Amino acid sequence: MSDDERKIVLDKSEFSDWYNNVVEVAGLSEKRYPVKGMNVWTPYGWKIMQFIDSIIRRECDATGHEEVNFPLLIPKTEFQKEKDHIKGFDAEVYWVTHGGLNELDVPLLLRPTSETAMYPIFSLWVRSHNDLPLKTYQIVNTFRYETKMTRSFIRVREIHFFEAHTCHDSFEDAERQIREDCAIMGRVGKDLCLPYLLIKRPEWDKFAGAVYTIGVDTLMPSMKTLQLGSIHQYRENFSRPYDIKYEGQDAQFHYCHQTTYGMSERLVGAIVGIHGDDKGVILPPNIAPFQFVIIPILAKDRTEMVLEEAKKLLNEMREMGYRVKLDDRDQRPGSKHYDWEIKGVPIRIEIGPRDIEKGTLVFARRDLSTKSFIKRSDLKVEADRALNQVQDELLRRAQEIVEKGVRDVDSLDDGIKLLGSGWDGIIRTHWCGEMDCAGEMEKGLDRTFLGFPMNDAGSGEEEKSPGNCMFCGRPTETVVMLSKSY
Amino acid sequence: MSDDERKIVLDKSEFSDWYNNVVEVAGLSEKRYPVKGMNVWTPYGWKIMQFIDSIIRRECDATGHEEVNFPLLIPKTEFQKEKDHIKGFDAEVYWVTHGGLNELDVPLLLRPTSETAMYPIFSLWVRSHNDLPLKTYQIVNTFRYETKMTRSFIRVREIHFFEAHTCHDSFEDAERQIREDCAIMGRVGKDLCLPYLLIKRPEWDKFAGAVYTIGVDTLMPSMKTLQLGSIHQYRENFSRPYDIKYEGQDAQFHYCHQTTYGMSERLVGAIVGIHGDDKGVILPPNIAPFQFVIIPILAKDRTEMVLEEAKKLLNEMREMGYRVKLDDRDQRPGSKHYDWEIKGVPIRIEIGPRDIEKGTLVFARRDLSTKSFIKRSDLKVEADRALNQVQDELLRRAQEIVEKGVRDVDSLDDGIKLLGSGWDGIIRTHWCGEMDCAGEMEKGLDRTFLGFPMNDAGSGEEEKSPGNCMFCGRPTETVVMLSKSY
Numbered sequence: 001m002s003d004d005e006r007k008i009v010l011d012k013s014e015f016s017d018w019y020n021n022v023v024e025v026a027g028l029s030e031k032r033y034p035v036k037g038m039n040v041w042t043p044y045g046w047k048i049m050q051f052i053d054s055i056i057r058r059e060c061d062a063t064g065h066e067e068v069n070f071p072l073l074i075p076k077t078e079f080q081k082e083k084d085h086i087k088g089f090d091a092e093v094y095w096v097t098h099g100g101l102n103e104l105d106v107p108l109l110l111r112p113t114s115e116t117a118m119y120p121i122f123s124l125w126v127r128s129h130n131d132l133p134l135k136t137y138q139i140v141n142t143f144r145y146e147t148k149m150t151r152s153f154i155r156v157r158e159i160h161f162f163e164a165h166t167c168h169d170s171f172e173d174a175e176r177q178i179r180e181d182c183a184i185m186g187r188v189g190k191d192l193c194l195p196y197l198l199i200k201r202p203e204w205d206k207f208a209g210a211v212y213t214i215g216v217d218t219l220m221p222s223m224k225t226l227q228l229g230s231i232h233q234y235r236e237n238f239s240r241p242y243d244i245k246y247e248g249q250d251a252q253f254h255y256c257h258q259t260t261y262g263m264s265e266r267l268v269g270a271i272v273g274i275h276g277d278d279k280g281v282i283l284p285p286n287i288a289p290f291q292f293v294i295i296p297i298l299a300k301d302r303t304e305m306v307l308e309e310a311k312k313l314l315n316e317m318r319e320m321g322y323r324v325k326l327d328d329r330d331q332r333p334g335s336k337h338y339d340w341e342i343k344g345v346p347i348r349i350e351i352g353p354r355d356i357e358k359g360t361l362v363f364a365r366r367d368l369s370t371k372s373f374i375k376r377s378d379l380k381v382e383a384d385r386a387l388n389q390v391q392d393e394l395l396r397r398a399q400e401i402v403e404k405g406v407r408d409v410d411s412l413d414d415g416i417k418l419l420g421s422g423w424d425g426i427i428r429t430h431w432c433g434e435m436d437c438a439g440e441m442e443k444g445l446d447r448t449f450l451g452f453p454m455n456d457a458g459s460g461e462e463e464k465s466p467g468n469c470m471f472c473g474r475p476t477e478t479v480v481m482l483s484k485s486y
Numbered sequence: 487m488s489d490d491e492r493k494i495v496l497d498k499s500e501f502s503d504w505y506n507n508v509v510e511v512a513g514l515s516e517k518r519y520p521v522k523g524m525n526v527w528t529p530y531g532w533k534i535m536q537f538i539d540s541i542i543r544r545e546c547d548a549t550g551h552e553e554v555n556f557p558l559l560i561p562k563t564e565f566q567k568e569k570d571h572i573k574g575f576d577a578e579v580y581w582v583t584h585g586g587l588n589e590l591d592v593p594l595l596l597r598p599t600s601e602t603a604m605y606p607i608f609s610l611w612v613r614s615h616n617d618l619p620l621k622t623y624q625i626v627n628t629f630r631y632e633t634k635m636t637r638s639f640i641r642v643r644e645i646h647f648f649e650a651h652t653c654h655d656s657f658e659d660a661e662r663q664i665r666e667d668c669a670i671m672g673r674v675g676k677d678l679c680l681p682y683l684l685i686k687r688p689e690w691d692k693f694a695g696a697v698y699t700i701g702v703d704t705l706m707p708s709m710k711t712l713q714l715g716s717i718h719q720y721r722e723n724f725s726r727p728y729d730i731k732y733e734g735q736d737a738q739f740h741y742c743h744q745t746t747y748g749m750s751e752r753l754v755g756a757i758v759g760i761h762g763d764d765k766g767v768i769l770p771p772n773i774a775p776f777q778f779v780i781i782p783i784l785a786k787d788r789t790e791m792v793l794e795e796a797k798k799l800l801n802e803m804r805e806m807g808y809r810v811k812l813d814d815r816d817q818r819p820g821s822k823h824y825d826w827e828i829k830g831v832p833i834r835i836e837i838g839p840r841d842i843e844k845g846t847l848v849f850a851r852r853d854l855s856t857k858s859f860i861k862r863s864d865l866k867v868e869a870d871r872a873l874n875q876v877q878d879e880l881l882r883r884a885q886e887i888v889e890k891g892v893r894d895v896d897s898l899d900d901g902i903k904l905l906g907s908g909w910d911g912i913i914r915t916h917w918c919g920e921m922d923c924a925g926e927m928e929k930g931l932d933r934t935f936l937g938f939p940m941n942d943a944g945s946g947e948e949e950k951s952p953g954n955c956m957f958c959g960r961p962t963e964t965v966v967m968l969s970k971s972y
Contacts, residue, residue, distance in 0.1 A: 030607060030610075030611075032607065032610055033556075033557055033603075033606075033607060034561050034563075034564060034606060035557060035559055035561060035594065038557035038558075038559060039557070040554065040555070040556050040557065040607055041554055041555035041556075042554060043552035043553060043554055043622075046553055046554060046555050047553075049555075050553075066529035067529060067532055067533075067536075068526065068527055068528060068529055068532060069526070069527035069532050069535075069646075070519075070526050070527075071519055071521060071524035071525070071526065071644050072524075072558075072627065072629075072644060073521055073524060073580075073629075073644070075520050075521060077520075078520060090586070090587070091586040091587055092586055093585075093586065094559075094582045094584070094585050094594075095582065095583065095584040095585075096580045096581065096582050096583075096596070097581065097582075097583045097584065098580070098581040098583065099579075099580050099581075099631035100576070100577040100578055100579065100631045100633075101576070101577055102631075108521065108580075110582070117519075120519075120520060121516060121518065121519060121526055124516075124518055136529075141558065143558075143559075145585035145586045145588075147586075158557050158558060158559070160555075
């Protein structure tokens with residue numbers, strides 16, 4: 001890191017600038033690539049993404065999903081088979097029109113998502129009820145021609161993307177899949193210390209081609225929601241145009257029921273945005289490229305001895321399975337602290353001549369800025385404990401943000417007053433179901449309809465409670481949420 | 487697998503048909519995607535590719551390369567900076583001309599390789615001699631608008647690709663990098679049981695923009711060579727147009743020296759082609775999705791007991807770290823053998839009531855079709871031994887093919903006679919250096935110039951020996967090789 005970069009002020013109260021700066025100074029992404037919204041994954045950022053991918057793979061493998069990898073390019077003719085889908089993506093896809101010097105007979109598009117690449121093949125793979133459920137996933141890059149302002153990890157034009165696609169013999173089995181997806185999201189969220197809400201989108205905001213869409217929304221410190229992922233029920237909406245049929249036990253052919261589940265590099269954006277502070281990024285131990293950094297405190301005449309002990313410690317911890325970096329650069333410890341704080345390493349270990357004499361180590365926690373002495377002989381126990389504590393603390397804090405970030409409001413006036421008081425976040429209220437009322441609510445609050453919060457990860461049911469429509473006052477049990485969002 | 491597929495005859499003496507069939511029946515690739523040459527990675531094929539990727543990552547990490555991930559799309563303006571490079575790729579790239587409904591101001595191309603994506607950024611990353619060497623790599627898909635006939639893994643339009651890109655402060659350090667690349671290739675080749683030759687390409691066949699290119703060629707059973715990878719010395723050919731400069735210890739700015747090293751999914755093609763036989767694929771244990779398949783031999787009244795023991799065995803072996811599949815489908819053992827032979831699982835384990843009584847297991851080797859009884863109590867030792875034996879045998883056989891596949895020939899007449907006798911393979915001979923002679927040699931033999939074989943992985947020197955030009959008879963020390971190739 002050069003001295004120039006050090007001068008950048010990280011002030012999280014100015015969230016938007018803070019975010020852009022921290023991504024840069026922590027070396028998470030290189031934004032100077034000559035196509036707007038297409039960023040370079042740096043070694044550090046890419047390692048974080050790969051650890052997240054491993055968590056997703058672990059979950060998919062454990063639930064019997066098989067990993068595949070479909071072509072990037074989709075013929076226009078295949079893309080056009082599902083009418084709503086193409087309408088939803090028409091203005092957002094990149095078109096390949098030429099191969100070499102020849103114009104292509106059929107233009108190809110870069111996948112914005114892979115339904116239309118996969119489903120012609122699923123129609124070949126699915127023959128009988130024995131082939132069902134078909135549970136597949138892939139981790140690939142997708143492309144959207146974004147016209148809005150881009151932002152690293154949050155709104156980009158080349159998107160690192162996970163997508164699971166499943167086929168089922170009944171609506172019920174597809175519903176069971178969606179509950180499994182919600183449970184997977186629960187485990188991923190915990191590993192990444194990311195709290196989130198499952199919110200069923202309103203009709204006008206569901207995925208192009210879906211029967212319904214569940215958004216996975218988290219709340220950023222800017223008090224805007226960020227959609228981390230989504231889960232879709234397709235019923236037979238795609239299997240009919242793509243002719244995905246199976247022979248049932250009744251010897252008749254039936255169309256499959258389908259679901260998808262997607263998450264993207266926005267998970268990295270959420271981790272950066274939610275956990276970081278004025279000193280930089282704070283990484284959850286589960287996905288930190290380095291969980292520990294060892295800083296040797298060198299003293300005259302004893303430099304070699306300290307370095308040797310630091311190296312011993314490094315090797316020992318690596319053998320224990322931790323991801324550890326030894327920073328033996330010829331720099332002041334303070335300058336090293338600064339660098340690793342920015343990069344968000346959860347635990348800094350200091351080891352100096354006196355520590356070696358006393359058989360101790362200093363553990364400094366990135367999340368709380370606290371230091372403690374631990375016994376060298378308790379290394380394994382203390383290291384595990386420290387990582388768990390950071391993990392728990394990051395999740396606790398983030399949950400606090402979300403809890404404080406949701407407020408119940410009864411009437412539009414109360415909502416406007418609340419927002420006028422300086423508070424911002426997610427407004428929970430009631431809605432009668434009339435489009436006009438929804439429009440008035442959105443306009444009055446200057447917030448968008450997120451949709452219908454769901455009771456919990458498992459049940460798949462929307463929250464219901466007696467109340468009155470925020471705009472017209474009619475009695476209704478339908479709970480809805482509105483917020484600003486990315 | 488359906489009964490239809492079983493009727494496909496696998497006859498390796500008809501190599502081309504055999505190859506296409508075996509890829510299909512072993513479930514390695516799905517070729518019915520509606521864009522020619524863009525195939526779907528099936529779960530089984532993708533697992534093999536991912537194990538190969540892990541081996542490459544292991545090697546790159548151990549040699550201090552850092553993994554990055556650059557955007558797929560390259561602006562035409564960046565692509566055109568190195569003149570030879572664009573000439574080499576002009577007819578082969580896919581062009582993105584539209585985003586949504588808008589024509590793009592600057593057309594974007596899909597990377598055929600990433601020099602022109604990476605180097606504008608390298609010019610920002612490299613500032614001082616302290617930043618060097620810069621050693622990066624990425625594993626991505628690349629795109630070539632192939633007009634020739636496509637073939638799974640061997641000639642495709644979307645190519646799973648590994649590319650290492652390095653920057654150095656001197657030609658000597660870049661040369662050292664190339665020797666390191668050759669050593670990496672040695673370890674990868676050994677893990678995949680793939681013998682190969684390092685052959686410096688002739689001037690007219692080097693990579694667009696390179697000072698020289700070393701081809702990594704293996705010999706397929708069709709007696710055609712297959713280029714598995716290539717290593718390039720760029721000197722300052724790219725650093726000048728892309729302005730990649732560093733401040734040296736002399737306080738002056740210098741252009742970097744650069745190298746690249748690439749390998750592709752052709753590694754899978756070579757494994758399939760070289761090791762397989764009339765029963766199907768044979769996978770090297772290091773990259774086999776399943777190293778062992780357990781087939782329970784069920785007997786009346788004792789089915790449950792056998793299944794239970796088989797499951798115990800499965801869990802035990804998994805805990806030992808092996809990749810094992812238990813095939814407990816309700817089918818005859820013979821039919822199961824057949825399926826797993828096609829898929830190339832190195833070791834089949836049979837366990838039946840008598841084995842359980844006697845405390846034995848049957849190990850059947852896929853490569854030799856031999857069976858042996860092993861003691862259940864020696865499981866770990868025997869399993870390790872069996873995997874090592876398969877690994878050694880596959881490499882030995884493949885080396886034999888290459889050794890028998892290279893013949894020294896002195897004159898064009900002798901060469902024509904040799905080929906006329908029915909022998910085919912790689913011809914090693916001498917060349918005076920005149921283009922006309924090279925042309926006559928290629929025409930006379932109906933083979934293409936591979937280039938100059940290199941002494942060994944370490945030295946980086948071309949083979950020299952006294953001889954006479956194959957065509958004109960002039961004395962020369964330059965050894966060359968010619969063959970048919972993919």
